[in-house]
Amino acid sequence: MEISKTSLARLSQNLPEFCKSHWLLRMPLSVVFVQQGLSKIPVTLSAANSFDLPYTVWFFVAWGELTAGLGLLLGGLLERNWVGDLITRLSGIIITGIMAGVILIGEPASILDVVLYDQFHLMLLLGGLFFLLRGNRV
Numbered sequence: 001m002e003i004s005k006t007s008l009a010r011l012s013q014n015l016p017e018f019c020k021s022h023w024l025l026r027m028p029l030s031v032v033f034v035q036q037g038l039s040k041i042p043v044t045l046s047a048a049n050s051f052d053l054p055y056t057v058w059f060f061v062a063w064g065e066l067t068a069g070l071g072l073l074l075g076g077l078l079e080r081n082w083v084g085d086l087i088t089r090l091s092g093i094i095i096t097g098i099m100a101g102v103i104l105i106g107e108p109a110s111i112l113d114v115v116l117y118d119q120f121h122l123m124l125l126l127g128g129l130f131f132l133l134r135g136n137r138v
Contacts, residue, residue, distance in 0.1 A: 095128025
């Protein structure tokens, strides 16, 4: 039995769209960032020094992680509202900035090193970039 392009196209068009699928990415990304933010609070100078970061940067990383994680959740709950879209995009840019900093602090020899050996941070960065660029549009 041969399957034609037309039957495959028809099958594709008949598959239901799961418009809530953004939650499959939004939830774990939020959990990771809320958890990481909470683990840094209270913000201390000794914790900042252990990563060779100024206290101010450490403060903004800790609170940025927490607020970005909560913002992704809130933005998703307000998905049919321009405010929700803005909150989602703002959370995405915060996540992208923090993860770019994390990757750069690791001083990778090349982008290939990041792709091959730092996949977790890269996936978090790309998740933030997705929500920055896509917002709440489904």
